[in-house]
Amino acid sequence: MNPLSVVxxxxxxxxxxxxxxxxxxxxxxxxxxxxxxxxxGAVVATFMAFLLVAHGGEKMQSWVRKDRFTLMECFGxxxxxxxxxxxxxxxxxxxxxxxxxxxxxxxxxxxxxAGALNTSGTIALMNxxxxxxxxxxLSMILLYMFSAAHPQEPMGRExxxxxx
Amino acid sequence: xxARIFFLISILxxxxxxxxGLQAVHPFGLPNGxxxxxxxxxxxxxxxxxxxxxxxxxxxxxxxxxxxxxAVLFTAVxxxxxxxxxxxxx
Numbered sequence: 001m002n003p004l005s006v007v008x009x010x011x012x013x014x015x016x017x018x019x020x021x022x023x024x025x026x027x028x029x030x031x032x033x034x035x036x037x038x039x040x041g042a043v044v045a046t047f048m049a050f051l052l053v054a055h056g057g058e059k060m061q062s063w064v065r066k067d068r069f070t071l072m073e074c075f076g077x078x079x080x081x082x083x084x085x086x087x088x089x090x091x092x093x094x095x096x097x098x099x100x101x102x103x104x105x106x107x108x109x110x111x112x113x114a115g116a117l118n119t120s121g122t123i124a125l126m127n128x129x130x131x132x133x134x135x136x137x138l139s140m141i142l143l144y145m146f147s148a149a150h151p152q153e154p155m156g157r158e159x160x161x162x163x164x
Numbered sequence: 165x166x167a168r169i170f171f172l173i174s175i176l177x178x179x180x181x182x183x184x185g186l187q188a189v190h191p192f193g194l195p196n197g198x199x200x201x202x203x204x205x206x207x208x209x210x211x212x213x214x215x216x217x218x219x220x221x222x223x224x225x226x227x228x229x230x231x232x233x234x235a236v237l238f239t240a241v242x243x244x245x246x247x248x249x250x251x252x253x254x
Contacts (some may be wrong), residue, residue: 113215121213134237
């Protein structure tokens with residue numbers, strides 16, 4: 001797939017960062033607002049789709065590396081499982097960080113309140129880990145499918161879009 | 165002929181069992197019992213310190229379910245990578 005025109009590339013360059021920031025917001029605030037790791041991770045993976053469509057596959061594959069995303073995915077799932085296993089003294093997936101005072105260990109008042117970011121224990125940690133996993137996984141799916149759909153294109157062809 | 169009679173009898177038996185089982189099903193449209201919902205709404209803030217009760221169910225009370233979802237995504241990515249890998253180095 002060839003890169004799009006200069007206008008489309010500029011707009012995508014601008015808005016891809018807003019997409020990434022919005023997705024990270026959804027992941028980080030998963031225990032306060034609607035959304036969470038899966039949804040926010042899908043939004044962040046849209047960043048990759050945006051840049052792939054705008055810039056074409058060859059340029060993207062020279063910018064990013066697939067093994068980084070593999071690492072992200074494996075790290076996310078491992079963090080999730082270990083966050084579940086660490087509460088094993090009570091039960092599997094016991095929320096051992098909640099109200100413990102440390103990281104994500106804040107105490108909430110019962111009833112309607114404004115919420116705080118430093119609460120909810122392992123829920124926030126698991127949101128983060130699932131977010132990392134989904135970002136890595138979906139980006140890797142995009143990159144693999146893209147490189148398989150256009151295997152014959154020569155590398156490094158530049159400026160072959162509408163703006164020749 | 166014998167097979168037909170056998171099939172007819174088995175259909176009648178299975179259908180009768182299903183029909184008699186359906187008589188005990190919760191009536192359609194009636195509200196279910198709500199002790200579980202009430203427990204989550206009352207205790208999510210106190211136990212899990214989470215304002216978002218849905219997230220506290222998904223990641224705390226039913227964390228095992230979310231682990232399965234993560235495993236499903238992992239398997240999907242692995243299978244896509246296996247399907248679309250480059251040929252030539254085996």
